[in-house]
Amino acid sequence: MSQKNSNSRSPVHGLWALTNRELKKWYKNPYLLIMSIIQPLIWMGLFGRAMNIGAIFTSTQIPIPQLTPPLTDIQKLQLGNAFSNLSTQIMKDTFGTSDYFSYMSVGIISFVTLFTTMFSGMSIVWDRRLGFLNKVLSTPVARGSILMSKVFNAVIRSIIQAAIVLGFAFALNLQVGPDFTPFNLLGVFAAIFLISIGLSSIFIAIAIRSTRWETQMAVMNLLNLPLLFASNALFPTKLMPDWLQPLTKINPITYATDATRQLVLYQINMQQLIFDFVFLGVFAAVFATISIMLSWRYLSR
Amino acid sequence: MADALVVKGLTKVFNNNLVAVDHISFTVNEGEIFGFLGPNGAGKTTTIHMLTTVLKPKEGSAIVCGHDIAKEPTEVRNCIGVVPQEYTADEDLTGLENILLCADLYGIPREISKKRAEELLKLVELTKFKDKQVQTYSGGMRRRLELACGLINRPHLFFLDEPTLGLDVQTRMATWDYIRLLKKEYGMTIFMTTHYLEEADMLCERVAIIDRGKIIAVGAPNELKEKLGGDIMTLSIKDANADISGIIQKVPKVKEVKKQDGAYRIKVEDGEETAPIILDAIRAQGHSVTRLSLTKPTLDEVYLEYTGKSLREEEESKESMFRQRATLRRARG
Numbered sequence: 001m002s003q004k005n006s007n008s009r010s011p012v013h014g015l016w017a018l019t020n021r022e023l024k025k026w027y028k029n030p031y032l033l034i035m036s037i038i039q040p041l042i043w044m045g046l047f048g049r050a051m052n053i054g055a056i057f058t059s060t061q062i063p064i065p066q067l068t069p070p071l072t073d074i075q076k077l078q079l080g081n082a083f084s085n086l087s088t089q090i091m092k093d094t095f096g097t098s099d100y101f102s103y104m105s106v107g108i109i110s111f112v113t114l115f116t117t118m119f120s121g122m123s124i125v126w127d128r129r130l131g132f133l134n135k136v137l138s139t140p141v142a143r144g145s146i147l148m149s150k151v152f153n154a155v156i157r158s159i160i161q162a163a164i165v166l167g168f169a170f171a172l173n174l175q176v177g178p179d180f181t182p183f184n185l186l187g188v189f190a191a192i193f194l195i196s197i198g199l200s201s202i203f204i205a206i207a208i209r210s211t212r213w214e215t216q217m218a219v220m221n222l223l224n225l226p227l228l229f230a231s232n233a234l235f236p237t238k239l240m241p242d243w244l245q246p247l248t249k250i251n252p253i254t255y256a257t258d259a260t261r262q263l264v265l266y267q268i269n270m271q272q273l274i275f276d277f278v279f280l281g282v283f284a285a286v287f288a289t290i291s292i293m294l295s296w297r298y299l300s301r
Numbered sequence: 302m303a304d305a306l307v308v309k310g311l312t313k314v315f316n317n318n319l320v321a322v323d324h325i326s327f328t329v330n331e332g333e334i335f336g337f338l339g340p341n342g343a344g345k346t347t348t349i350h351m352l353t354t355v356l357k358p359k360e361g362s363a364i365v366c367g368h369d370i371a372k373e374p375t376e377v378r379n380c381i382g383v384v385p386q387e388y389t390a391d392e393d394l395t396g397l398e399n400i401l402l403c404a405d406l407y408g409i410p411r412e413i414s415k416k417r418a419e420e421l422l423k424l425v426e427l428t429k430f431k432d433k434q435v436q437t438y439s440g441g442m443r444r445r446l447e448l449a450c451g452l453i454n455r456p457h458l459f460f461l462d463e464p465t466l467g468l469d470v471q472t473r474m475a476t477w478d479y480i481r482l483l484k485k486e487y488g489m490t491i492f493m494t495t496h497y498l499e500e501a502d503m504l505c506e507r508v509a510i511i512d513r514g515k516i517i518a519v520g521a522p523n524e525l526k527e528k529l530g531g532d533i534m535t536l537s538i539k540d541a542n543a544d545i546s547g548i549i550q551k552v553p554k555v556k557e558v559k560k561q562d563g564a565y566r567i568k569v570e571d572g573e574e575t576a577p578i579i580l581d582a583i584r585a586q587g588h589s590v591t592r593l594s595l596t597k598p599t600l601d602e603v604y605l606e607y608t609g610k611s612l613r614e615e616e617e618s619k620e621s622m623f624r625q626r627a628t629l630r631r632a633r634g
Contacts, residue, residue, distance in 0.1 A: 009408025017405030025393045131387030138353040139406040139454075140378040300355055 014141035018149030022123065023156060036157070040112045040165045044172075047104050047234065094236055097175060097265045105169035106264060107233035110257045112165060113158040113192055114228060117200035118220050120154040121207030125216050133299075143299050144292040147204055151288065154200035155193055162192050166264075177265045184263040191263075194280035195256040201287035208291070208298050233257050255279045305329050305458050305490035306352070310361035313347050321347040323514035324361065329458075329492055329507075334484065336505030337494040338600070344514040345494035346386060349462045352492070353383050366457045379407070382456030382489075384447045386463045387628050392436040396427050396446050399435060400453055407454040414453065421449040424486060425479055441472035445479055452483060461493035465500060467628050473497075477504055498600040508600070510607055517607045526598040530556050532572030533602050537564045537592040538583065548586055552579050564592070572597075 026032055071079070088098045095103040124147075127133040136146055166174075166188070207216050230244055231237070231253035240248060248254050259276035262268050306329035313322040322344040329335040337345050350356040352363055354374040362369060368376040390399045397418060404414030422428045425445035430438065438446065444464065451459060464480065465473040477500070484491060495501050501508045502522050510518045510525075518525055531554075538545060546558045549567055554575045557568040569575045572595045583590060596602065 013408035014406040017402050021391060021394065021402055024398070025391075028393065130389065131385045132389045132391070134350065134353075134355045134387075135383060135385050135389040136406060137355045138378060138381065138383040138460075139403070140375050140408070141406045300357060 011142060012145055014139070015145040015149055015152070018136070018141070018146065019152045019156070022149065022153035026157060036116075036161060037164050039115075040108055040161060041168055043111060044105055044108050044165065044168065047108065094239065096236075096261065097177070099175045101172070102169070102175045102265055103261070104234065105165065105172075105174060106260045107257055109162045109165050109188075109192065109260060110195070110231070110233045110253045111228060112161045113196050113256070114199060114224060114253060116158045116161060117154045117196050118203055118224060120150045120200040121203035121210075121216050121219070122213060123153075124150055124204055124207045125210050125213045128211055129213070137300055143295045146299065147208075147291055147295040148288075150204050151197055151200045151291075155196045158196040159189055159192055162189070175265070177262075177267055179266075179268045180264055187263045188260050191256045191259040191277070191280060194277070194284040195252055197284040198252055198280070198287045201284075201291040205287070205291040205294050208294050227251060227253060231257060252280060252283045255283075304364075305331050305333075305366060306335075306492060307364040308352070308361070309363070311348065311351060311358050311363055312360040313344075313351060313356060314359045320514050322351070322358075325511070325514075325516045326361075327509050327516060327519055329490060332488065332490055333506040334480075334491040334493065334504055336501040336508035337492065337511060338496070338498065338501045338508050338604070339494075339511035340496055343511045345496075345511060346462055348511070349383075349460050349492075349494060353381060353460055354378055379454070380457040381460060382451035382454060382458075383460045384451040384462065384464060386466055388443045388447065390435045390443060390446050390450065393434060395432050395434055396422065396438070397431040399446060400450050403450040404453045409454060417453055417455075418449075421452055424483060425449050440468050441475060444468065444472075444476055448476075448479060448483060452487060452489075455487065456489055459489045459491045461491060463494055463496070465495070465497065473500070480504065498604065502600045510604060512608045518603065522600055522603075525600070525603045529598045529602060529606055530568050531570040531598075532568075533596050533598055534567040534569055534572055534576055534579070535564050535592075535594045535596075536567070536579075536583075536590055538588045539591050540588060543588060545583060545586065545588055548582055549579055552582050555579065 026036070091098040091100065097103050124133070127136075133146075137143075166185070203220070206219055210216055228234070230240075230247045231251045232248065233253055237245065237248040237254060255276040259273060259280065262273045262276070308328070309326050310324045311322060311326070312320070312324050314320050325344075325348065337348065339345050347356065351358045352365060352370060354370055354377055358371070362371065364370075365377045366380040368380070370377050390396075391402070394402065400418040400421065401411075401414055404411075404418065409417070419428070422431050425448055427442060427445055427449070430442065435443065435446065448461075448464075451461075461480070465476050468476060480491070480493075481504070493505070505522065507519065507521050508525070509516050520528070541563050544560065546560060546565065549555055549558045549565060552575065554570045555567060556570065559566045567579070569579070576593070576595055580590060580593070
């Protein structure tokens with residue numbers, strides 16, 4: 001009987017079963033599901049709406065010096081318009097769009113992806129501690145599939161959460177760029193797909209032999225905010241200090257965020273967009289390969 | 302295929318200095334229940350992990366259902382079923398979902414796995430609870446679910462690691478019944494570890510006693526008991542300083558005398574008849590006996606004979622302590 005099974009099954013059998021096991025924990029638990037939807041919304045509200053950088057430049061309290069002869073009402077209006085145009089220009093030069101909320105909500109997508117992928121390493125530590133991993137290792141499921149199920153779990157969750165963030169951003173009046181078509185959203189999801197494969201592969205590779213979740217927590221705490229802030233997710237990198245620039249250039253979050261902004265907010269710079277995707281593709285392929293190779297060697301001890 | 306499992310010189314060393322399993326060799330016959338008996342930390346679980354391809358051995362080999370664990374791990378994994386010491390069923394999933402998950406790991410097509418799952422659930426009497434989340438299960442129910450999961454691929458060789466750990470006496474007995482029933486139904490060979498002597502005695506056709514990574518005896522429980530050469534008599538005398546081994550030794554049918562912790566452990570044939578003769582001989586030398594017991598040998602005696610101590614609890618690594626505690630906590634459910 002066992003012989004018959006082994007002939008008819010595919011090399012990646014069990015991959016979806018293991019992925020679905022993780023997903024079920026999420027979609028079958030309404031509390032967890034609601035939390036993971038609310039979290040990005042809170043961030044959007046806090047960063048995007050509370051920190052309304054655009055408002056700095058639209059103050060009506062800018063004093064106009066008393067000139068002689070006094071300005072006519074028409075001149076005052078023209079001056080006001082000039083200031084207003086100036087502020088729009090400054091916002092555009094800095095953020096590429098005049099609306100910080102729009103800039104920000106795209107950054108939140110990268111942010112959510114980073115935090116979702118980060119926990120994929122955690123679940124392998126728990127599986128090891130609770131003995132589930134040993135049970136799976138004693139079945140003929142491919143070692144790489146055990147690992148990739150964690151990756152795909154993170155990917156699927158990231159994409160769903162990104163879709164929710166985007167949905168709310170549109171509802172809250174996201175200002176789309178001139179080149180935006182609904183078709184661009186496929187590109188956005190492709191970018192999230194690639195970056196979450198790469199990021200979760202890294203975090204799983206770190207956790208692959210660990211039996212202590214404390215270590216994993218420490219790694220996550222060490223990496224999350226630096227990765228986030230040394231990228232263009234919340235603030236443009238060109239205004240960052242010189243010493244930080246190289247770091248932002250190798251940070252994959254920068255490229256995922258840029259690709260998403262180009263597709264949704266900006267006038268598309270094709271060359272830059274292609275480079276973004278090439279970088280993300282290589283990043284995902286390299287780290288997925290590394291972690292699969294590590295799984296052959298290190299998953300069993 | 303005469304032997305379900307052939308182990309030769311299997312060795313595992315952790316961190317380059319801790320020898321967990323030390324050149325063990327034994328054979329498990331087709332269709333038998335083979336018990337691996339030893340205290341905590343003796344190397345039982347490490348052995349199971351090696352035989353189920355979870356750990357890589359440092360030296361030695363093992364042939365499981367005709368396949369080498371190092372060279373053909375996939376073939377080995379196909380023909381074995383494993384019930385680990387821990388409760389590994391996913392608590393957030395239902396009993397049925399857990400079994401189907403196991404089936405998917407073996408690549409069993411859904412139409413077959415559904416039928417088998419229902420059949421197994423019925424055998425372990427969980428049909429009524431199959432759509433309930435596992436976190437609502439009691440310890441005994443979880444153990445039965447683990448048994449069912451392990452059998453989903455109709456294994457040739459079934460590994461059970463401490464199948465009754467943390468269960469109360471009644472649930473333990475019931476679990477034995479389920480193991481016997483499943484064995485009767487599917488006729489597989491069973492390799493189980495335990496540190497409960499009565500479990501090994503009741504269930505196993507043959508046992509290996511392992512202590513500190515080494516196998517110290519192999520055989521059927523009855524055989525091992527007979528090897529002790531008769532009954533065990535234990536006695537103490539008033540004068541703790543005197544040594545009366547010589548006196549006892551001279552009595553016919555006394556095979557061996559050992560002084561342990563101030564008491565004399567005497568191996569005798571026909572204990573009931575020989576005991577009075579021994580007593581007379583001791584009294585004749587002016588000593589008075591304060592305690593006396595006569596026991597038919599049990600596996601405990603066998604164990605004591607080979608290791609010089611009763612089954613002891615040993616300090617374990619932090620990790621296995623954690624696992625065991627988690628298992629116990631859930632068993633109490």
